[in-house]
Amino acid sequence: MIDNGFYYDFLFSNPVSESDLKDIEKEVRSLVSKKIEFKKEALTLADAKKIFADQPFKLELAEEYAREGKELSVYRSGDFVDLCSGPHVENTSEINAEGFKLTKLAGAYWRGDEKNAQLTRIYGLAFESKKELDEYLKMQEEAEKRDHRKLGKEMGLFVFSDLVGKGLPIFAPKGATVKRELERFTIDEEIKRGYQHVITPDLAKVDLYKKSGHYPYYKDTMYPIMKIDEEELILKPMTCPHHFMFYKSEPHSYRDLPYRIGEIAHQYRYEKSGELSGLTRVRMFCLADAHIIAAKDQAKQVIKEVLELIDFINGNLGLVKGVDYRYRLSLGDRSDTKKYYKDDNAWNYAENVLREVLTEVKAPFFEAANEAAFYGPKIDIQMKKISGNEETAFTVQYDFVMPERFDLMFTNKEGKEEKPIVIHRSSIGCLERTIAFLIEHFAGAFPLWLSPVQVAVLPISEKQNKYASEILAELKDAGIRAELVDKNETIGKKIREAETQKTPYIAVVGGKEEENKTVALRKRKQGDLGEVKTKDLIDRLSREIKEKALD
């Protein structure tokens, strides 16, 4: 059993190919229609040895289970018998033969060990109805079409180079534009909301991460220590200790709090090559990170303002709360003192604050036990992918441990030293992952303000090249990302190409438009908008870019 289906491993005497799957499906359907019962039978090892005399893998399992004192059982259905602890449906009539489909073949080593025999694994899907199966298949097909690795290449957003290294994307000019726009938007919005944006170095002495306690926990994904002269340096795996050192560079009073330290920080984690995937799993990334240092009684207000910021940013990306994303409240387990810092009162207080805020702002959320960070509970921002899966994009964490470790302080109203709490949070997540998500979410059709090319200017014939380049210059002067396509191709082909590139606006110019000082404007999804004066085109685009208008 796996999500939405199953697999089963076979040792075939004659090789089976994908083209055989249809025939196997037919056979399965015919069996299903026969209403065969599934019957469980307990058995001794001796029985098992008899039944599976010529099935060495089953024998191996049966002997192992017996050695470990596990109960042995088989299920019989018709003339098929298999070692299985169940449970099963009573009868094949409970299975909808139309909700089932075999999808692919793969090689699989016995017990996952490459020293063992290679078996053939057949994967299948199983839903309660044909409708559900079809919907799922359609979603998979769409997800494949939108795969950011595929679109990223087609749209010229990023490339990889073997010589540079795995998991280290090079953002091509168009992808760099998207990244820069997201970065500037986030920084400017955060500064507007009172964040202090700093820039901290990409590496530090390993002592810094020993003090924070990250080193022993995260050592496996950190890059190796660089020993040089008397120094032991290491690439920054997370930004918190850097921000704490900045906070500590000056004394602070209650008047400074909440003190919001923000940064788009380069961070480095070594992911195994098998885990790398496009922009989703990389070996260095840029995180919109922040640490808000606050008095304990400000926690609620701070979390509230962070959720507001996240909603604002998601809104500008066209993501709808409750549809495209929701929240998960990740809690700690008081009894697991190995995984979680021991301080029951602090856990109770913090979890309550997070729950209260989520409830008060009517956020769509659910709770998850045992998913907290070691230093406190957190709110996870759960994004819904095109494939239907949900993934944690980033988090808002309540931390009562680091202020202790780093001896963070502020002078309270009574003039006494007091320990603050820290809220770790992102607002737009890791830019690489966010871009991967947005490519798939929009199938490459970024909102106008994020589009690498906002308008393509297409002259119908060479005669309009001069006029088209004048329009191009005007658009660029107005800060609009415009591109002139003056290749010697038919206008139809040029339009199709701009559409493939998901360009939001296409301005076609022919003889008539040149005479009238206009363009024939086309908008993505809407089609022909008719003739528009150049000035009106610029005003329209400038306004929509500024307002971050969505399609």
Next chain:
Amino acid sequence: MIDNGFYYDFLFSNPVSESDLKDIEKEVRSLVSKKIEFKKEALTLADAKKIFADQPFKLELAEEYAREGKELSVYRSGDFVDLCSGPHVENTSEINAEGFKLTKLAGAYWRGDEKNAQLTRIYGLAFESKKELDEYLKMQEEAEKRDHRKLGKEMGLFVFSDLVGKGLPIFAPKGATVKRELERFTIDEEIKRGYQHVITPDLAKVDLYKKSGHYPYYKDTMYPIMKIDEEELILKPMTCPHHFMFYKSEPHSYRDLPYRIGEIAHQYRYEKSGELSGLTRVRMFCLADAHIIAAKDQAKQVIKEVLELIDFINGNLGLVKGVDYRYRLSLGDRSDTKKYYKDDNAWNYAENVLREVLTEVKAPFFEAANEAAFYGPKIDIQMKKISGNEETAFTVQYDFVMPERFDLMFTNKEGKEEKPIVIHRSSIGCLERTIAFLIEHFAGAFPLWLSPVQVAVLPISEKQNKYASEILAELKDAGIRAELVDKNETIGKKIREAETQKTPYIAVVGGKEEENKTVALRKRKQGDLGEVKTKDLIDRLSREIKEKALD
């Protein structure tokens, strides 16, 4: 002899202190006035041993010179005799006693080796006239006052943390603002001028730098290799090979050329701790880097456009060509095949191109033999520091070697494969160094558009706090960096503090201003500008920021 003066090492039986320097100066002046002659005498080792019988250091040198077959000589002036090969002035009357000054004492080991005896080094200045000496002393005093390490701290621009590490500055919010403004300005201007801005990773496989040939040359300043799993990764010491890999990710035709690949790239070089200094010498930095791939016959035009860009950027920073900066044409030595790639024709062509462009655009420049890069000649941008010293801020390099190494290609008009040349260039240099330079150049008084705080709003009394915060909100809404100073202090003190922070504009608001919906405006250097309507204040600042107006 050192720049502007000299030093001499002594082994004193009684310790000498800085307070003795005045007396020594007096003695020197009295000797100078006696018109003592300097006379050279050749001598044998036997003579030398007699003369320096009780001077072990001189003896050591004399014996060494004799062993090496060097000629031995002394100079006599009055009753002083010293081992010296000269030359010297004929007579002390040639020395202007008023142009001379002893400046400081320092400990110095004999022959620079800490295992040897420690001597006392006395430093002095020597100019031809008192006027020159005084001017130099004044410049030094000013340079000390403007030291970016001192101002950077006073103005809250950056901090260092022992736990983060040496040479790794943390940009505080105000310093981060300056860095961000410079970065955005540079990127936007370059894109306007046809650059393709990319983002390449901060690390790569060491193979990449082996292929480029950088690894053996620059190994000593590169960080150590990070071995992990099957990979050997290293922090990026320079961006060129990354940009070349990007260029090679697609085929290119002559129509794409010149192809300008730009980036504000993080770069990492390990500087010895003794060489680190504020933001000038750091262990990681952000370089406005670009590589322009062009046909050989486009080289001249490309260099010309690069110099135009540099002049444009410097102009916006208030730097005057020929006064604040000039150019140095750094040439290669055809006979030094160890230091320079061997290809006489290519060197001749490239050096001529650079010289012709500098001459044609009437750039103030001078030539320097033997200062080229190993892959070609270059133009250095020489900045004049407040101390009077000139330093190379960044360079424009002509490269005919890398296209060969990386097999860069384009299809020419005849449809044939052709090898391009590469121009490596910066436009604003390394941001850390540029910021250090600008802090000292402006004594912290950044031009309005770069100022971390552009206007300070100061209420005269608490009664105007509300009105002042309304003005603050309006300024911020207009994208102006404004700060409200509502501390309970006298208005005089608040104005002085804003002036210390070099804030370009100060808007004072009292009862009268509140009633009239105005502010009493003060401008840095100009003083009181009188009462100004809030709307006019916003218009004025917005316009001056947009135009990058200088003081």
